[in-house]
Amino acid sequence: MLENDVKIKLRQIVGESHFKDDMETLVTHSYDGTPMLQQLPEGVIYPKDTAQVSAIMKVLSEHRIPLVSRGSGTNLCGGTVPVQGGIVMVMHRMNAILEVDMQNLTATVQPGIITKTFIEHIEGLGLFYPPDPSSMAISTIGGNIAECSGGLRGLKYGTTKDYVIGLECVLASGEIMRTGGKLMKDVAGYDLTKLLIGSEGTLAVITEATLKLIPPPKYKKTMLAMFKDIYGAARTVSAIIENRIIPATLEFMDNPTIRVVNDFAKLGLPLDMAAILLIEQDGEMETVERDIARISEICQEEQADQISIASNQEEALKLLTARRSAFTALARLRPTTILEDATVPRSEIAEMVLQINRIALKYNVQICTFGHAGDGNLHPTATTDARDHDEIERVEAAFEEIFEEAIRLGGTITGEHGVGLVKAPFLEWKVGSTGIAIMKSIKQGFDPLNILNPGKMFAKESRRRVVIDRV
Amino acid sequence: MLENDVKIKLRQIVGESHFKDDMETLVTHSYDGTPMLQQLPEGVIYPKDTAQVSAIMKVLSEHRIPLVSRGSGTNLCGGTVPVQGGIVMVMHRMNAILEVDMQNLTATVQPGIITKTFIEHIEGLGLFYPPDPSSMAISTIGGNIAECSGGLRGLKYGTTKDYVIGLECVLASGEIMRTGGKLMKDVAGYDLTKLLIGSEGTLAVITEATLKLIPPPKYKKTMLAMFKDIYGAARTVSAIIENRIIPATLEFMDNPTIRVVNDFAKLGLPLDMAAILLIEQDGEMETVERDIARISEICQEEQADQISIASNQEEALKLLTARRSAFTALARLRPTTILEDATVPRSEIAEMVLQINRIALKYNVQICTFGHAGDGNLHPTATTDARDHDEIERVEAAFEEIFEEAIRLGGTITGEHGVGLVKAPFLEWKVGSTGIAIMKSIKQGFDPLNILNPGKMFAKESRRRVVIDRV
Incomplete structure (x- = not known):
């Protein structure tokens, strides 16, 4: 007092x-x-x-x-x-x-x-x-x-x-x-x-x-690429950058996230995809058009199942909605949503997503993953219930193992959310x-x-x- | 020992x-x-x-x-x-x-x-x-x-x-x-x-x-713009950026530097110019061509006396030589060359150069100024003789006053050279x-x-x- x-x-x-x-x-x-x-x-x-x-x-x-x-x-x-x-x-x-x-x-x-x-x-x-x-x-x-x-x-x-x-x-x-x-x-x-x-x-x-x-930037273009093979999506992320293209936005959603988002926003997304990439490029018009064309080729080379390129601002907004509504959509599922922040070198995205899915199964918890693939910054998100102490313990154990995996892959415990109270026990693992x-x-x-x-x-x-x- | x-x-x-x-x-x-x-x-x-x-x-x-x-x-x-x-x-x-x-x-x-x-x-x-x-x-x-x-x-x-x-x-x-x-x-x-x-x-x-x-970058273009009015050169620096163009390089040389460089490298530079700007843009070809064209217009609007745009790599190299040889050319003049590092907000470049010239006159020392105008990072450079203790004292007094002016204009005592031993007495002025x-x-x-x-x-x-x- x-x-x-x-x-x-x-x-x-x-x-x-x-x-x-x-x-x-x-x-x-x-x-x-x-x-x-x-x-x-x-x-x-x-x-x-x-x-x-x-x-x-x-x-x-x-x-x-x-x-x-x-x-x-x-x-x-x-x-x-x-x-x-x-x-x-x-x-x-x-x-x-x-x-x-x-x-x-x-x-x-x-x-x-x-x-x-x-x-x-x-x-x-x-x-x-x-x-x-x-x-x-x-x-x-x-x-x-x-x-x-x-x-x-x-x-x-x-x-x-x-x-x-x-x-x-x-x-x-x-x-x-x-x-x-x-x-x-x-x-x-x-x-x-x-x-x-x-x-x-x-x-x-x-x-x-x-x-x-x-x-x-003077001009912007937005596209979605959908993959049945999660490794194809991850390889696309690396391949875009290896092709010397740095998109303004290069976002990722895994299958569980796609399902939840589609249910929430009624976007008609195909539910059998392992991953969706949302890609935006901005800059001069000629450069943007050339980059988007090349990115489409890369997506095809990596066996993308569907590619949608927005032809106007309205369509772009619709594509963006898929990614922007991820958190809101997930938050509807269960009383408590825990949004995490494991980050790895971008070459390790696919491995990290697979590890997250393995860990979610192991602890019998629901974790959907989306995030900034181009940065290697993933947001594995648990939908749970704070009143269920047993489940919360399993969620916490799962995240602990996720952080361990991130560190093992050369990553970090937090890419953009900070340490605060939640990550304090894990800071030593990184530094x-x-x-x-x-x-x-x-x-x-x-x-x-x-x-x-x-x-x-x-x-x-x-x-x-x-x-x-x-x- | x-x-x-x-x-x-x-x-x-x-x-x-x-x-x-x-x-x-x-x-x-x-x-x-x-x-x-x-x-x-x-x-x-x-x-x-x-x-x-x-x-x-x-x-x-x-x-x-x-x-x-x-x-x-x-x-x-x-x-x-x-x-x-x-x-x-x-x-x-x-x-x-x-x-x-x-x-x-x-x-x-x-x-x-x-x-x-x-x-x-x-x-x-x-x-x-x-x-x-x-x-x-x-x-x-x-x-x-x-x-x-x-x-x-x-x-x-x-x-x-x-x-x-x-x-x-x-x-x-x-x-x-x-x-x-x-x-x-x-x-x-x-x-x-x-x-x-x-x-x-x-x-x-x-x-x-x-x-x-x-x-x-895929493409690069180089140009020189020469000004009889130093304020015209300084306004050009600000105007380029205000026009939403960020050149790769935007360098400045004052009249004393131009004279010395010309004498050293035999470049045929006009000796009656108050300032020369060296400008490079890189990126996609269309963007670079457009930016260089717009920069040329800005230079003309600000009463540039001469503008040379390199039409090939060889010519670009010649233009670059003018700036790159500044330090070497100055170092030939006198036994000791003291290259300093005052930095100001880029809007204050003209004021800073005028202050440097005023201070050089006041202490009866030779100071040539060149540097990274786009960054506001100037290199006032004294050509002197370490054996002449009286002159060295005047050089040091001049630099002290130059740092004071930089701070007064919202600048700093060092933009890229560091504090080390030389700037240590002045660090408190900034921080x-x-x-x-x-x-x-x-x-x-x-x-x-x-x-x-x-x-x-x-x-x-x-x-x-x-x-x-x-x-």
């Missing part, structure tokens, strides 16, 4: 109405997009600017109170669950686009801006910000930076870290630090900008970001005990009192996993 | 012939590409593999002996001068290309491979590794990673950090750590790969790197005292005994600058 004088200090900083500790507010901020994790904070605070964030951190630092900063909480790793109580800081009031610099092709924003709002604003100015996480209609740019979010355009355009070139942040001490700038190149000291991206709120509170923008020790030393340097999002990333010992019913 | 038992241990690890402490070897490794800096090491060691590097670090750690790891020492920031003595570790024996993975489009190399050798090997396989620092005929990939090297293709393709996706390194303790992998996406913990890139040998010894390769404190805490975590390249990056207090005659 927060002491009264702490509450008074916090209210003095943000004003009466921007600090809340009523039960409804606390419950609303006790969980995030991750199923089965919940912990009540002791207060929720809504700062309006960097000075307030700094003042708040000074108070929390003085009283050693944990702080979880968050945007919309769409993350899937338990990254913003306040597992050690304390204060949740919601960044939604700091949601301004401070500047779009047309000469330097940069935008400077506050962290609370909704990703999609920002992207639409930028596109309205004839520019392009590629990172497009599936949660972008709700997620914030600050959250995207904290998690280093990816999306469907990652293969060609990279992820959030490729577009953040400057940050302002508030340290645990309340000190304000600026990194980078409107600079395409900057090697003045260690790259703190990149270190902060994906640091999941454990190193600092991000209060401002300068983003690189690029010219938008080793030396990696953990080095990361902990970095955390110690930034946050010696361990008040910034404590219990995340290194939570192996202190993990508190509260299973609740969120049907 | 090294104790005898240390020498015995080191010789046991690498073999008699791969540890040297004769005076000739020590002198050869007492300096790098930076003028006026020299300090003798106490020994030079040439490991053949990671196990040897690890064993060496354990010995040095035990005896608290400083270690400077280096490739060819082409850096321009005093980054590999062994200012605190100790051992210089030369990575040239570890120069293998361990693998080129055609499915995943990655290469795994040892750090000692010469950049150009690597690039040529990769190009022979029909692939592309963009970072092309001017020193690439001599520099090593390991050195490029330590400094986060840029080059002429940085505007469109980014720099070294955009292509390193996995590292193996040896920590000060001798422990071996692996980061990243053949993975297009990996958010498992803090991004140690990006943190190590540009860390100038102060955090770890890089022993292996996995590099991302991309498909090569602030908070940034310095955070960076020092990171250093402390990696290297608690401060034996990895000590005296660099944070050398403000302990700077030892030994002016010698290297005519």
Whole structure:
């Protein structure tokens, strides 16, 4: 419980109405997009600017109170669950686009801006910000930076870290630090900008970001290729890239996903296919047409059963729907949906999918797999029921084995969702005990009192996993 | 002086012939590409593999002996001068290309491979590794990673950090750590790969790197545009980008540089121009032709006096020569050439060049400016004489004021050369005292005994600058 004088200090900083500790507010901020994790904070605070964030951190630092900063909480790793109580800081009031610099092709924003709002604003100015996480209609740019979010355009355009070139942040001490700038190149000291991206709120509170923008592609074309042989689909992914073509999007859905999606969206997809690839290319018209033609040839060479190329925007949208609706469709099946994030070198996609299917059978759980095949980033997704403790144990055992396989294939435990609470026990598998020790030393340097999002990333010992019913 | 038992241990690890402490070897490794800096090491060691590097670090750690790891020492920031003595570790024996993975489009190399050798090997396989620092005929990939090297293709393709996706390194303790992998996406913990890139040998010894390769551009076109008005040239740089065109190369030379280059390479350049832009675009033929045509229009709109478009590879090479020979031409003028690295937002290029010229006049020194205009990365270059202490003092005062101006314009003290010894006193201007404190805490975590390249990056207090005659 927060002491009264702490509450008074916090209210003095943000004003009466921007600090809340009523039960409804606390419950609303006790969980995030991750199923089965919940912990009540002791207060929720809504700062309006960097000075307030700094003042708040000074108070929390003085009283050693944990702080979880968050945007919309769409993350899937338990990254913003306040597992050690304390204060949740919601960044939604700091949601301004401070500047779009047309000469330097940069935008400077506050962290609370909704990703999609920002992207639409930028596109309205004839520019392009590629990172497009599936949660972008709700997620914030600050959250995207904290998690280093990816999306469907990652293969060609990279992820959030490729577009953040400057940050302002508030340290645990309340000190304000600026990194980078409107600079395409900057090697003045260690790259703190990149270190902060994906640091999941454990190193600092991000209060401002300068983003690189690029010219938008002029033309786009979308196609689906369907395979009876999953290896044919996987070979196609590799063959496209070996043919020196980097598509904007190269997505994968396995048979169980195809069935669920078709049932949900009534797309008339053939149900006997082992895998579907969704492929998009963008750029100059001539290049796009040539690439799509060559990709079609490759699909045929790899024995694709059907190939559909969208002839207009409407048809493209229909093809995209198949992939975009995967999560929603899966979420309808059972009360609880656990979306995972194993990532392998792209040459290992087929092997990884086969291993996932073997493991699902072994543990008698339902796992559908889709994801960003071009990046090797798969989303094996379990549809289950949090109330069935026996089944949840089997799901967890299955995912543990999936992570093991990913590591064995040269992969990683998370490609774009982050470590948070959920992956903390597995982080050492990827980075080793030396990696953990080095990361902990970095955390110690930034946050010696361990008040910034404590219990995340290194939570192996202190993990508190509260299973609740969120049907 | 090294104790005898240390020498015995080191010789046991690498073999008699791969540890040297004769005076000739020590002198050869007492300096790098930076003028006026020299300090003798106490020994030079040439490991053949990671196990040897690890064993060496354990010995040095035990005896608290400083270690400077280096490739060819082409850096321009005093980054590999062994200012605190100790051992210089030369990575040239570890120069293998361990693998080129055609499915995943990655290469795994040892750090000692010469950049150009690597690039040529990769190009022979029909692939592309963009970072092309001017020193690439001599520099090593390991050195490029330590400094986060840029080059002429940085505007469109980014720099070294955009292509390193996995590292193996040896920590000060001798422990071996692996980061990243053949993975297009990996958010498992803090991004140690990006943190190590540009860390100038102060955090770890890089022993292996996995590099991302991309498909090569199919077509290329080169042009020169000459301006009597420097603002016209600068406006052209911004206008090209505002027109949503990102050229592969967008380089700048001011009038003093034009004169020197012309005198050196007999190119028949007009000597009354305030600035020349060298522009290259690559990609699909149609796109390149369209972009070059539009860029020519922009140059005309901005009152370019002359525009030459290369009609073949031979002519392109001639145009490139003008820019590529800038450093060599300048180096002929006077005994000592100091090549600096101020970087600003690209919208500030004209202002920065004018400030540089004002400052050169003020201190009565000769400074020619060329560089990567598209990146805002300028190389003001002083031609001087290390024996003339009065002039050197004026040169140093001039550069100090140039860095101040760069910071004032939202820029940085170094865009691609690194901090090392030369920029250490200025690092705080860019990153602030908070940034310095955070960076020092990171250093402390990696290297608690401060034996990895000590005296660099944070050398403000302990700077030892030994002016010698290297005519």
